[in-house]
Amino acid sequence: MGNNGNVSIFVIVKEPEQALLKELLAGIEEEGIPYTVSSFEGEALNETFKASQLSKLGVAVGVWKNRIILHYSKSRGFGPLFDGELNGYEKERARRIGNNAARLYKVMPLKDMRPNITIKEIVDMVRERVIAALKAKPL
Amino acid sequence: MGNNGNVSIFVIVKEPEQALLKELLAGIEEEGIPYTVSSFEGEALNETFKASQLSKLGVAVGVWKNRIILHYSKSRGFGPLFDGELNGYEKERARRIGNNAARLYKVMPLKDMRPNITIKEIVDMVRERVIAALKAKPL
Amino acid sequence: MRLIAGVDIGNSTTEVAIADIENRPRFLSSSLVKTTGIKGTPDNVAGVKKGLEEACNKINITVSDLDFICLNEATPVIGDVAMETITETIITESTMIGHNPDTPGGVGLGIGKTVFLDELDNIHSNEEVICVIPKSTDFEMAAKLLNRATETGVKVNGAIVQGDDGVLISNRLKKKIPIVDEVTYIDRVPMGMMAAVEVAAPGETIRVLSNPYGLATVFHLSPDETKNVIPIARALIGNRSAVVIRTPEGDVKERVIPAGKIIMYGARERRVGIEEGAEKIMSSLEEIWPLNDVSGEPGTNVGGMMERVRQVMSELTGQGISDIKIQDILAVDTFVPQKVKGGLAGEFALENAVALAAMVKTNRLPMNIIAKMLENELHIKVIIGGVEANMAILGALTTPGTDKPLIILDLGGGSTDSAYIDREGKVTSIHHAGAGDMVTMLINSELGLDDFNLAEDIKKYPLAHVESLFNLRYEDGNIKFFDKPLDASLFARNIIVKPDEMIPIPTKHSLEKIRAVRREAKKKVFVTNAIRALKDISPGRELRGIDFVVLVGGSALDFEIPEMISDELSHYGIVCGSGNIRGVEGPRNAVATGLVLSYYESLKGRA
Amino acid sequence: MRLIAGVDIGNSTTEVAIADIENRPRFLSSSLVKTTGIKGTPDNVAGVKKGLEEACNKINITVSDLDFICLNEATPVIGDVAMETITETIITESTMIGHNPDTPGGVGLGIGKTVFLDELDNIHSNEEVICVIPKSTDFEMAAKLLNRATETGVKVNGAIVQGDDGVLISNRLKKKIPIVDEVTYIDRVPMGMMAAVEVAAPGETIRVLSNPYGLATVFHLSPDETKNVIPIARALIGNRSAVVIRTPEGDVKERVIPAGKIIMYGARERRVGIEEGAEKIMSSLEEIWPLNDVSGEPGTNVGGMMERVRQVMSELTGQGISDIKIQDILAVDTFVPQKVKGGLAGEFALENAVALAAMVKTNRLPMNIIAKMLENELHIKVIIGGVEANMAILGALTTPGTDKPLIILDLGGGSTDSAYIDREGKVTSIHHAGAGDMVTMLINSELGLDDFNLAEDIKKYPLAHVESLFNLRYEDGNIKFFDKPLDASLFARNIIVKPDEMIPIPTKHSLEKIRAVRREAKKKVFVTNAIRALKDISPGRELRGIDFVVLVGGSALDFEIPEMISDELSHYGIVCGSGNIRGVEGPRNAVATGLVLSYYESLKGRA
């Protein structure tokens, strides 16, 4: 963390599901807002809340395994804006949560964070895994 | 401080000059924003900075005798927006600093905080003091 | 005590006024309820009873305490509205992607041949290309491949990306290029064609692709070809990013759709194609005014609309369809955002359209049937009072500061009704097509809402923008705070603030845009109709002779329509403002009040 | 190598193009500098030298390497602008306070007699009063006295407060009342008079005091009196708070100021009073077009303006004043915010005004003197090239995608110059009054800036609003972040974002308002003039026959003017856009380029 290290969205992680984390960070980056990743100990919700208080942008995201928590310091103790477990194939959704973390600061309309996986996404996901498996064990 | 006690501008005071404090608070109130007054120990600038971090509105004002400090949490460590000693007759100016404390949160153009006392204000001030003195010691 | 109730059944609203007329009329109570059923039909009885009960409750009496009920002789006027799109933008062999993603990447102009990301390896070094990147490719991989191609000497000058990855890819490039992202139908992009990608800096708009000579420079167009790219340049004006691809037969066309002719019968006959626009229709109308009837070319959209109006009116009154005459129309130029046929990213184009309101007048409505039914149910004597226009004038004259000669404009839902009383007390009246419902329709279609209720709310209430989870800013700049966080779905949205509810407006339009559409729609309908009405009813069609204009009716409650009309009329030195019936009712209850006053006068006359 | 420089001295800008014309002309460099001194005077030499040096530096040669310099035969056109206010709002015996304090107190409407706070003790119980509170009274004391009066039965229905204490007092009252504060000249409030105070809820506007019938209800006005309150009602439309006080002789008047007659000499003679408005002036002008001269009624403001133009032109050219002919004017309706005479809180009213641009053409400018001086100083042969219009056309035709017949519109500072080349190559040209400087003047006066440089910046750059100490939002909604806090004086302000500077706009106008004024000003001048120019120069005044219109000149660099003109012309099927001289220069360098090309052609002709 440099001079302006906390002028960023704080992303705190514990054993994060890497695919989801990557999309989450991509979502923040695409919106043009800086972020800082660090690991945390202790209770995820509480730690994310504290991180949002420390971030000068007032925004923190906690990632614990496949659970993602989005906290905004201006929520004034009314709880996180998002707290839920994602399936490994819900990359789109992780991306949108990242977009929203940035959009909170930018004051832009938020994207839908509810799960809305399409048949096509499931098929794509399955295909991807099959290909990965094939690559891992060459025929 | 009730449930929402820190959803307010924090005004922290140590031996405040009462006339200035009153106008400062009036300035905040006229703009329609809640405030909480409490006393502080320790170094004024530092304490005001800390108070601004705790305020959910991100704004704190420190009053130590006739010194007034205005701090905004979103200044990200770039120092206070105002820090100066006022004369006892600069009530207008204290009022404007109060207005600005609220306007920071409201995102409204700030009023001029530089001293701009007019001859008339000085005359009024002198007259006021004379009357007060006369009242205190009846002829 | 001699209690009499005046009852005014309107198309939308039923109003009641109760007075004691023992000595001079002393008004005691009033009420306003929704009209039940279509005006002039027995269904109205339920609404009338509800209105009477509400008014009686307020002064702690029961309906049976009333001595007498005066019903309006309802003006048999009905209005209808419709909309015809008259242009259509079609892209043949997709050439243009003009949509505005929130987060494009890079900045500048890039020109080259379209190639797929996978094909980059086969491209000769020094070739200039625009790379097309599908969503299935991860942004890191995409950036890696682009960097590798650049290293081998391929000139990658821009990219068209399907996912929302513009900034992500740009951040990973060694040589920055303009990137347009969120291009949904990327599979429709023609490959191997010359393409130009332009992204402007934040806060600015593109300058090259929105200029026909810019396109000519980029694609080395001949003068004749340059003429054909006007619609492309026009469609891209105001965008922050755009892609134009040149295919041999590629073209963007604006086609005029023949929507049918409208045929107006007045002093003479006039036929105007809807696609000629509202101005032409209205000026032709003025030439042959007053109107006897209007029809639409059979088999066309206008034809259908005119028949629908006739049908409804005929069913209602039991008159034959051929006896129903359309006595006024109001045409207004408008535009409708519509998906461009052949677009690649769901682009919208603003198509020109004409909105039409039509007004029909028939014989007397069967109010006597309603009167009979009321009498039977309530056991109170019910009479039908004088002509609605006369009653409205009588009521309007109770507004403080008014005097004869006076004109009232009743700004309703379906029609704008006006009446004139001269110095001697003679009343004339006239009806014009187009009022509140037409405004709602215009808001609905110009903003592409497809939700009439939402449009009605946008019409009636001020806008605000939700600036944080705890505050909003009204369109006038005022700020309002909340104790609890607002719903996240409202965050950063434009909303309508109703007394008890906040409704997000689900479009990307800016607050200023919504406000401008709302105000324009009100002006197009009501300022136009106010001038038409005043001209048609003033003696000698001369506005300068009028002193007082009183606005009444539901749309006079609007928070800006009365001011717009007043502003326009102030040029003529006319006193104009919302009525304030009996000094207390505002612009409501004019007819109900007039019915009571008229009955009292008739008693005096007899005595 | 045979190096030739084309030099175009304009009113504002001097442009240079350098080419090698050994074989075909090959353009090597160009430059653009500010014109030194008034166009056509020896002062220009300094600017020309600077321009030549800059262009030579770019290709690492010195000015002495040039073989030949071609100077434009500058069009002797000069423009001037002026503004006349034609209405004036005067309050006699102050009756209206319509200003909009940021933080009024309470909400609703209160009516009563004006009394000073100190007099409350002497007021009979049950009397209805509006209390007037000076700044010297502390808000706590004020609230205490008001509460005490209310307890003794006095009906305190509203308050007029000098300090910014509205909310403070309201918060301390047991019975809430509407309070208008920040009324500076409270000592001018007439006492013992009926007054009404209205404050609307946040986000809404007042409804009673802005309606003549509302005022009639409040003050029990007769119909005749009601006619007299129209200007009050009008002035209060759109306010969140207001006070109206009724004094026996109180009145608000809008007076028309006679600003003098303008006299136009063309086919016939026409006299129009400035106060009749721009539309009347322009339609009279069209009736008698083409114009030979214009004068102003001696001794009036217009008279003075016309004489000033003549004076400047006469000094410049050495021609007698009576030989100077004004050959075009452009009149535009505008408005100027001005302090209301007799107002109590520094109220402003929007007064109507007419802006005028005038254009004068004289004999040839003394370019030969400039040419001689250049030759002596540089020891390079200097000739004066062809007519400016022909040169401009030649240069414009290097824009890709253009062809004859073609029209160029040179959007400059003082005048809009146009030229037409037909299929055979015959060129005609014409000049119209009004261009970039007039736009700047309109922005300056309509926003009440009193700062020409600021207005010029508002014209040229997009607006933004500073939303926090670390970010701003452009007018198009895009957001930009900063690492360091912005200056507190920028906080929450509307600013202009220049490439290297941010300038706060010191007015209370909303961003949307500033934007609307900017865009309207551009439309009023340039869209009007584009249409005028095309009509006056097209064969048979028929726009439909034109294919290509190329925009050049300084104002064609504007970020929205070219789009506005293109949009308007698209209705006629005309290809219109900013020029792109030689495919690289954008809308600049047309004349300089044309000079080089024309010289090359003349050589070929001779060879």
Ligand SMILES: Nc1ncnc2c1ncn2[C@@H]1O[C@H](COP(=O)(O)OP(=O)(O)O)[C@@H](O)[C@H]1O
């Ligand atoms: N508060 C309001 N603001 C704006 N428009 C309103 C308001 N209340 C009703 N309207 C409009 O008034 C119209 C109905 O007017 P009304 O006089 O009730 O009709 P009618 O005379 O046919 O019964 C509708 O278009 C409705 O949208």
Ligand SMILES: Nc1ncnc2c1ncn2[C@@H]1O[C@H](COP(=O)(O)OP(=O)(O)O)[C@@H](O)[C@H]1O
């Ligand atoms: N970037 C720009 N955006 C908008 N207007 C501009 C820009 N640059 C110059 N102008 C305007 O162009 C006008 C001068 O045009 P120019 O062609 O240089 O004049 P002239 O032909 O008289 O030398 C001025 O009104 C100036 O404000």
Ligand SMILES: [Mg+2]
């Ligand atoms: Mg993007």
Ligand SMILES: [Mg+2]
């Ligand atoms: Mg105030």
